[in-house]
Amino acid sequence: MADSDVDEYQKRWEASWNAGLKPGERFDACQSSPALLDLLKRGTVAVEGKRVFVPGCGRGYDPVTFIKAGAKEAIGLELAPSATPAANEYIAAQSVDTSKCYVETGDFFKWKDPAGFDVGYDYTFLCAMHPTMREDWAKAWHGHLSPGGKLITLIFPINPAADPGPPWYIHADMCKELLIPAGTAVDFVTKGGGDKKGPQRLEFRPITDKEASLRVEVESPFRSLRIIVLGFCIASAGIGSLFSLVYILKDGPDAWKNLGINAGVVAVAAWLLRRDLKARGTAVNRVMREGQLGACEVQLQNGRRLRLADLRGSARVVIMVGTREQVEAAVGAAEPFRERLQAAGVLLVPAAIYDQGSGTSDGAAPQASAADLKWVAQPVRLAEWRTWFEQQTKSQGTPTAGGLYISLRLDGRIRASGRGSPPWEQLAAQLPSVSGFFGGFLDGMDGRV
Ligand SMILES: C[S@@+](CC[C@H](N)C(=O)[O-])C[C@H]1O[C@@H](n2cnc3c(N)ncnc32)[C@H](O)[C@@H]1O
The missing domain is CATH 3.40.30 (Glutaredoxin)
Known part of the structure; x- marks a missing residue:
């Protein structure tokens, strides 16, 4: 799609909102999806104290749902300038702190929150994008989430026969195909009733350094212990060296021997520590690399x-x-x-x-x-x-x-x-x-x- 066509396509959203889209009309369901309410009620998705981002949030039902579920902040984004006042009006009527829960006007592909988000929620949003915008959608999501952040998508059961959209037909595998190359790992996929009966929940998250470090520690438990012991040796021999220096001033050349021993211990322990830290860094990179390769798929003889x-x-x-x-x-x-x-x-x-x-x-x-x-x-x-x-x-x-x-x-x-x-x-x-x-x-x- 040429840039001018994308602009034209996006203008249609404003036209809908500007025409005075009423609650309950078209995609406006007057409430959050029951599947999301269920996930939050069961605690399957924990949002307490988290910053949540809901692009294409329409009238803002979902930001309100997230803030009521304990989110620290729930920010919606709407491309259509006429949707934003409608959403903020709805939010203000819900007895929530509007400094923590609000909708801004902006384009998901360009708008950026410098702090990043812990949780992203994509509901009837990807399916609203023209298919040519999907790769950019995946890249943009990766950019909006902080390291360790999670993207939850509820894939609405859209009928393939409904193409051309919007809404465009999307499915769980397609999300994986888009998100993984953009650097987001698939954590798990739950089918809440499957394509026909109800929305699917997918949860994606980038592989974190912390998880890779934990795996490396499991692989090499003694290295971590050694790092602690070596750190301790450096600290105590370093303190010993300082004391030796004081004694040199006080007792004269006899203290040189102690200083030499302590300095030697510091040097050897520092060399060993550096070697271990380097090996740990290399191992973490390897685990991350292998984890990403492990997500690539193959088709076997049986299909x-x-x-x-x-x-x-x-x-x-x-x-x-x-x-x-x-x-x-x-x-x-x-x-x-x-x-x-x-x-x-x-x-x-x-x-x-x-x-x-x-x-x-x-x-x-x-x-x-x-x-x-x-x-x-x-x-x-x-x-x-x-x-x-x-x-x-x-x-x-x-x-x-x-x-x-x-x-x-x-x-x-x-x-x-x-x-x-x-x-x-x-x-x-x-x-x-x-x-x-x-x-x-x-x-x-x-x-x-
Ligand atoms: C199908 S509606 C879904 C609304 C909402 N998720 C709901 O369930 O009520 C898609 C919404 O995404 C908004 N939108 C489309 N492109 C967008 C973009 N690039 N950035 C932000 N919002 C966008 C549209 O204005 C529209 O309100």
Whole structure:
């Protein structure tokens, strides 16, 4: 949609409100969705003390609902200037603090609250956007939420036959497809009655550093203990050094020895601490990277779509990335080792995300025959795969020419990565079979499996 068409499209909202849209008319339901009231009543969504944002809030029923449920602030946003006074009039009549609950006029795609929001609520808003605005919608949501913030969307059961909208047909998977590449992870999806019976609730949230740190701590519990002990050593040897300095002034050269010992302890402990902190930082980045990769989806032979994370414990995924020709060549190169690799639970994922030359193709994954699909899974929603790989290659300055590969361990962690085709012969020789009793049992013990 050209910019001028977007403007034209958006002007229609003002026309509706300006014409004097009355409570109960068109999309105005005179109240919040019963599904939202239910979520808040049950405490499934906790908003106490939180800042809540409701774009496209219409007459403002939802900001009032959130403030009454204990939100610290509930701010609505309306594109249509005529909707804002109607909403603020309604809010003022609800006996709530209007300095904490109000509606502003602004465009969701441009307006920005500098503090960010803890909770976002999207209800009959995405479906009101023209389909060409959806990617921007996902990016804008990511920008409106603070780190750790949550977006709740209630997907109203819109009939696909109703297209063209508004309202436009939307569904839960579509939200995932939009939000994940924009950097927002799907936390959980609840179907409150499904498409036909009632709204679906989706909750999305970005992966937080804190969660990644917790995972790293579970993986390496002694490192945290060591960091504390080393910090303690530095502090006590530092204090000892200060005392030694005082004694040098008082007792003369005899105190030099103590000073030397204390300074030595500080230096060694500081070096060890720095090493541990660096290792912890690297591990946190790795966990975040792996978490994001785990959200990418593949389609299996039986048509089932799974996230890579769902394959943990059952497959050793090897991802090949490049142009269609490169990934097809990499799949072909695995053929002589197929039996051994299959016994080791290897699952190939050829992701043709780069067009030759441009590096930004939207080309679909290469088609595999039914027999091939037994060991080749097709990546779905290549945009998510591309986003992940582009982030990694850019941040590490890895050239993408010639293709790349990443092999994952059974537990989903990255085992190895490199340029070109995966080293199939080496993988076939190294990976243990998953069929025996000990298959998978020793995974990770050598740090490479
Ligand atoms: C279908 S109505 C839903 C209203 C409200 N959620 C409700 O349930 O009563 C969509 C609303 O979004 C507003 N809107 C559309 N585009 C917007 C934008 N870019 N920024 C903010 N509000 C927008 C429209 O003015 C309209 O009131």
